[in-house]
Amino acid sequence: MPDGKPAGVRCVQLTGDNRCRLFGDPRRPAVCAGLMPVREMCGESREEAMIWLARLEGLTAPVPAAKKNPGVRIRPRTPGGR
Numbered sequence: 001m002p003d004g005k006p007a008g009v010r011c012v013q014l015t016g017d018n019r020c021r022l023f024g025d026p027r028r029p030a031v032c033a034g035l036m037p038v039r040e041m042c043g044e045s046r047e048e049a050m051i052w053l054a055r056l057e058g059l060t061a062p063v064p065a066a067k068k069n070p071g072v073r074i075r076p077r078t079p080g081g082r
């Protein structure tokens with residue numbers, strides 16, 4: 001996908017049985033090749049994996065500026081400090 005794969009959109013490289021057409025191919029995106037799956041990510045079934053993925057997408061979705069809490073400030077960490 002030349003412009004990247006938006007969240008929630010099925011990758012064009014997925015086969016009908018949910019395998020990657022580019023597995024082992026140098027054209028496979030680095031983000032895909034570098035992903036190390038863990039049990040909590042995959043669960044015991046496709047359904048469990050999709051629930052985990054949907055939750056992750058929700059937690060990492062960009063927050064519109066209007067919804068950000070203007071009262072919250074993030075202080076930079078100081079070396080050795082709090």
Ligand code: SF4
Nearest residue numbers: 011013014020022032
């Ligand atoms: S590993 Fe990457 S390229 Fe392959 S199907 Fe999944 S998202 Fe698409």
